[in-house]
Amino acid sequence: MPSLIFLGSVIEGYAADEILKSALSWNADLIIMGAHNKNQYGRFFGSVSGKVSNLAQCPVVVVRPAKPLPMVRAKSMSQKTS
Numbered sequence: 001m002p003s004l005i006f007l008g009s010v011i012e013g014y015a016a017d018e019i020l021k022s023a024l025s026w027n028a029d030l031i032i033m034g035a036h037n038k039n040q041y042g043r044f045f046g047s048v049s050g051k052v053s054n055l056a057q058c059p060v061v062v063v064r065p066a067k068p069l070p071m072v073r074a075k076s077m078s079q080k081t082s
Contacts, residue, residue, distance in 0.1 A: 016051035023056055031060045 035049035
């Protein structure tokens with residue numbers, strides 16, 4: 001049965017470059033990372049997850065935050081429609 005090994009570290013530098021260098025040095029089989037768009041400029045100039053997914057030599061899974069569900073009030077029994 002294959003085993004899973006998770007590695008992590010704190011490194012200073014430009015995030016995409018450091019993630020790519022670390023993945024190469026660790027001989028990573030997969031990169032899993034989060035993504036979010038803070039503003040319109042991030043989409044125009046590119047993103048860390050975009051650069052990593054385009055340049056990585058292994059598969060990259062980008063996880064985006066779920067959209068919050070709208071608040072819905074339940075109808076009381078007296079408001080029930082027939």
